[in-house]
Amino acid sequence: MRHPYPLRTVFAGVVLMLAAMGAARPSQAADPIRIGELNSYKSQPAFLGPYRQGMQLAVDEINAAGGIDGRPLELISRDDGGNPGDAVRVAEELVTRERVDVLAGTFLSHVGLAVAGYAGKRKVFFLAAEPLTDKITWSDGNRYTFRLRASTYMQVAMLMPEAVAAKRKRWALVYPNYEYGQSAAETFKKLLKQAQPDVEFVAEQATPLGKLDAGPVVQAIADAKPDAVFNVLFGPDLARFVREIDNRGALKDAFVVSLLSGEPEYLDPLKAEAPAGWVVTGYPWYAIDIPAHKAFLDAYRKAYDDYPRLGSVVGYATIKSLAAGIAKAGSTDPEKLVEAFEGLEVVGPFGPFTYRASDHQATMGAFVGTLGVKDGGGVMLDPKYVDGLSVLPSDAEVKALRPASD
Numbered sequence: 001m002r003h004p005y006p007l008r009t010v011f012a013g014v015v016l017m018l019a020a021m022g023a024a025r026p027s028q029a030a031d032p033i034r035i036g037e038l039n040s041y042k043s044q045p046a047f048l049g050p051y052r053q054g055m056q057l058a059v060d061e062i063n064a065a066g067g068i069d070g071r072p073l074e075l076i077s078r079d080d081g082g083n084p085g086d087a088v089r090v091a092e093e094l095v096t097r098e099r100v101d102v103l104a105g106t107f108l109s110h111v112g113l114a115v116a117g118y119a120g121k122r123k124v125f126f127l128a129a130e131p132l133t134d135k136i137t138w139s140d141g142n143r144y145t146f147r148l149r150a151s152t153y154m155q156v157a158m159l160m161p162e163a164v165a166a167k168r169k170r171w172a173l174v175y176p177n178y179e180y181g182q183s184a185a186e187t188f189k190k191l192l193k194q195a196q197p198d199v200e201f202v203a204e205q206a207t208p209l210g211k212l213d214a215g216p217v218v219q220a221i222a223d224a225k226p227d228a229v230f231n232v233l234f235g236p237d238l239a240r241f242v243r244e245i246d247n248r249g250a251l252k253d254a255f256v257v258s259l260l261s262g263e264p265e266y267l268d269p270l271k272a273e274a275p276a277g278w279v280v281t282g283y284p285w286y287a288i289d290i291p292a293h294k295a296f297l298d299a300y301r302k303a304y305d306d307y308p309r310l311g312s313v314v315g316y317a318t319i320k321s322l323a324a325g326i327a328k329a330g331s332t333d334p335e336k337l338v339e340a341f342e343g344l345e346v347v348g349p350f351g352p353f354t355y356r357a358s359d360h361q362a363t364m365g366a367f368v369g370t371l372g373v374k375d376g377g378g379v380m381l382d383p384k385y386v387d388g389l390s391v392l393p394s395d396a397e398v399k400a401l402r403p404a405s406d
Contacts, residue, residue: 030067030070030071030072031071032067032071032072032073032074033067033068033071033072033073033074033101033326033332034074034076034098034099034100034101035073035074035075035076035100035101035102035104035319035322036076036078036091036094036095036098036100036101036102036103036104037055037075037076037077037078037103037104037105038077038078038079038080038087038090038091038094038103038105038106038115039051039077039079039080039105039106039107039129039130040079040080040081040082040106040107040108040111041077041079042079042081042082043082043210044082044107044108044235046235046265046266046269046309046311047107047130047263047265047309047310047311048107048311049311050265050308050309050310050311050312050315051129051130051311051312051314051315052077052315053300053303053304053312053315054300054308054311054312054313054314054315054316054317054318054319055075055315055316055318055319056075056315057299057300057303057304057312057315057316058315058316058317058318058319058320058323059073059075059319060303061299062319062320062323068323068326068327069327069330073319073323075319076094076098076100077105078090078093078094080105080106080111080115082108082111083111084110084111084113084114085114087106087111087114087115088114088115088117088118091103091115091118091119091124092118095122095124101125101332102124102125102126102127102322102326102332102337103115103119103124103125103126103127104126104127104128104129104318104322105127105128105129105130105318106128106129106130106131107129107130107131108131108178108179108180109131109132109133109135109136109152109178109179109180109183110133110178110179110180111131112128112130112131112133112136113131113133113135113136113140113179115128116128116136116140116141116142116145117140117142119142119144119145120142120143120144120145123144123334124144124334125144125332125334125337125338126144126145126146127145127146127147127148127318127321127322128145128146128147128148129148129149129314129315129318130148130149130311130314131147131149131180132149132150132151132152132155132180132183132184133151133152133179133180133183134151134152134153134183134187135179135183136151137151137359137360137361137402138359138398138401138402139401139402139403140403141359141360141401141402141403142403143338144334144338145360146341146355146360146361146362147360147361147362148314148317148318148321148362148364149314149362149364150362150364150365150366150388150391151361152180152183152184152187152259153183153187153391154361154365154366154388154391154392155184155259155260155281155366156184156187156188156191156259157187157191157391158281158365158366158368158386158391159257159259159279159280159281159368160191160192160195162257162279162368163188163192163228163230163257163279164192164195164196166228166255167196168227168228168255169196169198169199169200169227170200170202170224170225170226170227170228171192171199171200171201171202171226171227171228171229171230172201172202172203172204172205172221172224172226172228172229172230172254173185173188173189173201173203173204173205173229173230173231173232174204174205174207174217174221174229174230174231174232174233174241175205175206175207175231175232175233176206176207176208176209176210176232176233176234176237177206177207177208177209178209180232181206181209181232182206184232184259185204185206185230185232188230189201202224202225202226203220203221203223203224203226205217205220205221207233207237209237210235210236210237211237212233212236212237212240212241214240214241214243214244215244215248217241217244218241218244218245218248218250218251219248219250221250221251222248222250222251226251226254227253227254227255228254228255228256228257229251229254229255229256229257230256230257230258231256231257231258231259231261231278232258232259232260234259234260234261234263234266235265235266238261238266238270239266239269239270242270242273242274242275243273245275246273255277255279256275256277256278256279257278257279257280258278258279258280258281259280259281260280260281260282261275261278261280261281261282261371262280262281262282262283262284262367262369262371262380262383263281263282263283263309263310264282264283264285264307264309264310265309265310265311267282267371267378267379267380268377268378270378271376271377271378272373272376272377272378273378274371274372274373274377274378274379275371276371276372276373277370277371277372278370278371279368279369279370279371280368280369280370280371280380281366281367281368282310282366282367282369282380282383283309283310283313283366283367284367284369284379284380284383285297285307285308285309286307286379287380287383288349288350288367288383288385290350290351292347292348292349292350292351293349293350293351296308296313296316296348296349297349300312300316308349313348313349313350316348316349317346317348317349317364320346320347320348321344321346321348321355321362324344324345324346325337325340325341325344326340328340328344341355341360342355342356342357342360343355343356343357346362348364350364350365350385353365353388354389356392356395356398357395358395358398358399358402359392359398359401359402361388361392362388363387363388363389363392364388365385365386365387365388365389365390365391366385366386366388367380367383367384367385367386368383368384368386369381369382369383369384370382
């Protein structure tokens, strides 16, 4: 018996029916928002392991709440090799092959600068999460790059009141010999000289990143007989430096201010060897009593059965910032994202902060305190939160710092 309808008619009807079913369920077919993230995971695991967990926690929270306008977030991470050339190649791969909507991440300052330069040339939105160099938002700043963490200048300025109050005249400096360390040392000398014109800088040790030969460095500083030290070392270099000071019984009476040394990533490995009395920037997760941090701490512990490190905060705030910016823009178009991020308000684990329109720097601050030892481990005593806005140049001053073409 012959079928009453031609087969081609039946087939066309099935196709139309399936198309209609798909149109009736747009949320299931919503394209994800693809975040291309690159970082020095192999070379900086202490910070970037927790950072990755913080990012994933934020992605999971946002997607569980329905994503952004029904679109889920998709995180695509790559290692940047810890050097600028590899980082630019990875960024290009994320943009052209993976077709990500935005770029984010980087840790080392010279790597962050390279990716920022790429973003500016390719007109790709880039949120620099961690690199601290001031050049990213000032001299080398561009329209498409924003930065989350408090910069080198900001963190040095946070330590300046304690450095000036110590009234020490002979200062030694020790720092890793790349963009971040060099910038921190120059900023410290400039700000301290402005506040205390009679200060002397009697020793300066610039060391290879991750390859500190602690004995000669400590001895050279001790030989200069400083009464104060500004330290910029972090990670294994910091641990070697602290232990060599103890081994030699050196610098016992020196007043020390130190960037980053209160961050759990670098403080916790020292345990009871933590240098009591150092004034530091850091993250005392156990002493922050605000609702935003309590909610973050509870969620992080539930997800990972561990306490957060500063990297966890940075990763979490990076994703929350991108989500807030994309929601405000109503798009992932780079031009619309730039407009949305200028003046964007975000609530992170430290409370609310803003991305400034003048230099694209976030006002998220940091904690300053004095190191001590408690229950066999290092802690920050009497930590105080310093709002990032309080240590930033004014918008008028920024005009002289940013490129004229920006």
